[in-house]
Structures are given as C-alpha cells and as structure tokens.
Amino acid sequence: MxxxxxxxxxxxxxxxxxxxxxxxxxxxxxxxxxxxxxxxxxxxxxxxxxxxxxxxxxxxxxxxxxxxxxxxxxxxxxxxxxxxxxxxxxxxxxxxxxxxxxxxxxxVHGDSCTPAVRLSARPGSLTVHLTNDHSLFQEYAAHATHRIYFGQEGVPLQDHISSASSWTVDGLEDGRRYCARVEYIIFNKSVGLPSCVQCELIPERASTHAVVVAAVVVVLLVLVVPVTAYVLIFHRGHMKHCLKPPYQIPEDFLQPLQPGDPQLVFSLSEEHCTVVSFLLPAEETA
Incomplete structure (x- = not known):
C-alpha cells in the first residue's frame, strides 16, 4: 500500500x-x-x-x-x-x-546549404546582400530562391519575402536596429540551415545645416584647387611681377665712384694690432 x-x-x-x-x-x-x-x-x-x-x-x-x-x-x-x-x-x-x-x-557560416548573408544600413533603409551564384541555383535554377525574414531587434522575425538575390527594405526608423535571417527555398520548401540572425543600426540622417556646409566645402574644393593650380603653372611670371616691391634702383647704382663722392671709411683706432715683420719656416723654429 x-x-x-x-x-x-x-x-x-x-x-x-x-x-x-x-x-x-x-x-x-x-x-x-x-x-x-x-x-x-x-x-x-x-x-x-x-x-x-x-x-x-x-x-x-x-x-x-x-x-x-x-x-x-x-x-x-x-x-x-x-x-x-x-x-x-x-x-x-x-x-x-x-x-x-x-x-x-x-x-554561423554560409555554405552550399546556407546562404551567405551581409547587411548594410543607410538612413531609412536596410539592404540584405545575397547572391544567386550558388550550388542550389545551378541545380534547380529559378526554383531555388531565398526567404528573407526581417524585423526590429528583440521582436520575433515573422515578416518575410522571397527574393532571388539582394533585397532592400525602405521606410525604416532611424536610430533603431533591424535584423534579418535568410534560408534557401526550393519548390516553396525550406532547405538546409538558415543563416544566424544578423542586425544593423539604421544611422541618423544628417542635419540640413551639415549637408549645406558639406556641399559648400565640396564646391570650394572643386573650384579653388583647379584655379590655384592653373595660376601657379601658367601665370608664375605675372605673379612675380605683382609681388615685386615698389622700389626703383638708381641708374648710377653700378657706376664707379667719382672724386668727391662719399666713401665708406673703416677706422682701426679701437683695435690693437701687432705688426709681423717676417715669418720663419716651421723647421727653423724647431
């Protein structure tokens, strides 16, 4: 009991x-x-x-x-x-x-039974990069395609579409992470292992002020650099003439001195010198 x-x-x-x-x-x-x-x-x-x-x-x-x-x-x-x-x-x-x-x-890795997947994000959109150059496509042609699951990070990936190659989804919210996983489909039947979930952050759009500043900088570079190079290469002589100082050299600058012209005089009154009357060879002084 x-x-x-x-x-x-x-x-x-x-x-x-x-x-x-x-x-x-x-x-x-x-x-x-x-x-x-x-x-x-x-x-x-x-x-x-x-x-x-x-x-x-x-x-x-x-x-x-x-x-x-x-x-x-x-x-x-x-x-x-x-x-x-x-x-x-x-x-x-x-x-x-x-x-x-x-x-x-x-x-974890793409192989003959799992798609090789790479994600890239831009403001408002996410691209799932795929290729139709795989062994299943060679065997089943258009009957082999991809099923792409996508959605926000942290939410079960329920939404999906079919695509033969890379696919882009637009209208996404900036500053949020979106994820995707991909598997092969043959005759509408799932084949092999799906890729592991990958996620990317959708970047923020640049502000209008930043875009304007960037555009101005680009325009200046496009205009200033070629103009500067042209002037330096083809107008160097003109630039030297413009940069020459406004000074005229007197016409008699190189003429010989005439009697009565002021001359430069060097005075040795403050120096103490010893007059050497003769020099002896080094052998005689030894």
Whole structure:
C-alpha cells in the first residue's frame, strides 16, 4: 500500500512539473553543433534531430542523430548528416520524462546549404546582400530562391519575402536596429540551415545645416584647387611681377665712384694690432 502511494505521488509530481525550456543559441559551425541550456535549467540531457530535404519523408518527421541521443554534452559532431544532403538540425532538452520544445539550429557560416548573408544600413533603409551564384541555383535554377525574414531587434522575425538575390527594405526608423535571417527555398520548401540572425543600426540622417556646409566645402574644393593650380603653372611670371616691391634702383647704382663722392671709411683706432715683420719656416723654429 505504501509503495502504491509513493508511486502515485511521483506521478503527480511529474505531471505538475513544467517541461524544461528549449535549448538556446543552437549554432552550427561547419559540422560542429553547439547549444546551451536556458538560465536556471539543470540536470538535463539533450537529443539532436535532423531532417533531410532529399529524403521523401514528411516535413514534420525528424530523425535522431545516433551519436547525440540523450547526452549531457552541450555539443555534437553532426558530420554524419553530410550523407543526407542539405539538412535541418534542432535540439531538445529532457528532464526525466519531460521534453522541451525544439531549439532550431542556424549556421554561423554560409555554405552550399546556407546562404551567405551581409547587411548594410543607410538612413531609412536596410539592404540584405545575397547572391544567386550558388550550388542550389545551378541545380534547380529559378526554383531555388531565398526567404528573407526581417524585423526590429528583440521582436520575433515573422515578416518575410522571397527574393532571388539582394533585397532592400525602405521606410525604416532611424536610430533603431533591424535584423534579418535568410534560408534557401526550393519548390516553396525550406532547405538546409538558415543563416544566424544578423542586425544593423539604421544611422541618423544628417542635419540640413551639415549637408549645406558639406556641399559648400565640396564646391570650394572643386573650384579653388583647379584655379590655384592653373595660376601657379601658367601665370608664375605675372605673379612675380605683382609681388615685386615698389622700389626703383638708381641708374648710377653700378657706376664707379667719382672724386668727391662719399666713401665708406673703416677706422682701426679701437683695435690693437701687432705688426709681423717676417715669418720663419716651421723647421727653423724647431
């Protein structure tokens, strides 16, 4: 009777306990998958699942990565999945019989199954730089495209559009950060790992006064520099003539002195000199 009571008590506790939170920061770096538990979660095991695009299974049907089934580790070598083409990966946490929601993995680097993404921001707009020169495009042509999720930082990225290459969104608020993640789409089906979320700050627009000052400076430079160079190269003689001081040299400046002209006289009255009457060679004085 006591055993039955304890068994029912354990079942009641398990039923009332909440499941663990889903793993966070599930990152795939090449074939190395890492994650971390939610804050405050302890005594967890983790299981890694994969889903292959080329395998004819339902999109909700996931298979276990054998090397990472109920493991306490926070990493997994998923190189095994390369045999299955482009795959998606996710991780679930377990505590006893309770299982968390899956944490979806994203790829740190672009590769044949993940778009290479770069963001650039200007006042009021954000550009997601992509390329259609990838292996999936070569295989599926126009049936392979990108799905771009975007939105403000801190808000779940729900809005999305499809684009074959780079895409720009306008009308954004200056001074706020906007984020994007991108995944490949083939026949309207998500393929491979999405890129990890990237964010950029939308810069403030320059003030009108600053724009006017910058424009004036540019105009001055464009006009002053060529004019100055032209004057220095082709009108040096004229400039020297303009800079010559207003002084006329007397016509008789170089004429020889005539009797009666004032002469410069040097006086040695204040100097004390010794008259040397003769010099002897150094050999005779030795």
């Amino acid at each position: 006591l055993w039955l009571f304890l068994h029912l008590h354990v079942l009641t506790v398990l039923c009332d306990a909440p499941p663990p939170s889903q793993p966070q920061s599930v990152l795939a770096d090449r074939w190395h998958l890492t994650w971390r538990p939610a804050p405050g979660e302890e005594d967890l095991n983790f299981t890694v699942y994969y889903h292959s695009f080329k395998r004819p299974t339902d999109e909700d049907e996931w298979e276990v990565v054998p090397a990472c089934n109920h493991t306490p580790s926070l990493w997994c070598d998923v190189g095994f999945t390369r045999e299955h083409g482009c795959v998606k990966l996710r991780v679930q946490a377990q505590r006893q019989e309770l299982t968390s929601k899956p944490g979806q993995a994203c790829s």
